[in-house]
Amino acid sequence: MVKLFDGINPKNREKLEKIFETQTLHVKKNSSILESIHGSRLIGYVVNGYLQMIKNDPNGTKAIIDEILDEDTFNLTFNYNEYDIVAKEPSDIILIDYQNIININDFNKDYYLQFLKNLLEITMTKTEEKNERIEILTKKTIRNRLLEYFTIMSNKHGTKFIYLPFNYTDLADYLAIDRCAMSRELKNLKEEGFIEIKGKRITLLYEKYSSSDPLINI
């Protein structure tokens, strides 16, 4: 997985940060970064910590739009749509105004080009991740969403073991289903012998899954 400053030595990275006029942010757990930022489009780089891009409904429903882990990058645009970035863990972030990246025209240092390519690569990968997310959310039943999620995770890491990257409450939010109903369905899947659960480790006991055919047990 490419990171934002890959292939750029510390000295050149420092130069870049100066040119971009980056600002550094230390965010406490459970606090938002919205009040401490300005600009119309920002690139954020998480040095360490864990962020969530969320959209709060007035009715209390929390939609997890994106999750941003260590050394990950996100972009935030301020328009008609208001998202919030909340630190689930204490986080250190670097913020760059997108315009400062783009407006550099005759700066033909190779590390600037490298930076652009990194950012492009990261953004494209992000798009693919979002495609997967969309694919999951397209499933109509809780069972199919869970199985689709498991299958994707399993394929991604090439093993039948899945370590959930977040807790079950957040997983329910991520899959956009009711936590209690999810809990019920996980129990069903366990009892029917399709999965095994030990804390945040889930083992897939089925060979192949398609949402139409019955599951094939091994």
Next chain:
Amino acid sequence: MVKLFDGINPKNREKLEKIFETQTLHVKKNSSILESIHGSRLIGYVVNGYLQMIKNDPNGTKAIIDEILDEDTFNLTFNYNEYDIVAKEPSDIILIDYQNIININDFNKDYYLQFLKNLLEITMTKTEEKNERIEILTKKTIRNRLLEYFTIMSNKHGTKFIYLPFNYTDLADYLAIDRCAMSRELKNLKEEGFIEIKGKRITLLYEKYSSSDPLINI
């Protein structure tokens, strides 16, 4: 909306296409492009036409992952996840192997930089669009999905009139809901006086919408 070759004159565009070894594709209506491509990661540019990135479930459920209109750009990666690109209208496409874009190192022509910036800009905007999609799919009821979609479209164009970019069958697929159930709910919304429907033109009759509060009529 930035397009892939914006700010690049025809002569330089031609040079770029040569260096990138682009291939041109003419796709008939309702046919897939999967069989005619190779590479591990592709950038596609739709000269004219209309494409859909879809994921077919064995049970016949069609998930619309992305829709690609005229002069739009998409990226396609071949990994564990198999998507299909289908032309809903006869389309002309330019395909570029992503590696050919990235592997150019000491080519410091300004139009190459411009191209990279365009691609970056487009990809970021794409990410935001997918965020909106995710936001919609996060809603748990048909009514809320419809209203969220309408609100986003309305805000985007700054008017209370919405012209659906596709037919109702596809809209249902896009919102990942049953077409019949959607038809039923649209009827309800009409009868309750929240919207007005004339073909593919929908007029919003409410001032503000939040999925918790009751709708405010005007």
Next chain:
DNA sequence: AAGTAAATGTTGCACTTGCAACATTTAACA
């Protein structure tokens, strides 16, 4: 270690929605 908050497990019930089956309208095309 005690006390509090957060996360997880459980279950009944009302309601929404997917599904199926069919009618009707509109579009496509020879």
Next chain:
DNA sequence: TGTTAAATGTTGCAAGTGCAACATTTACTT
């Protein structure tokens, strides 16, 4: 223009799920 296909409208019903309310476990905090 007539014929066929596609899109849209309608509705009963069974099934799945959100919601609420609560029990229990685990994680924090001082």
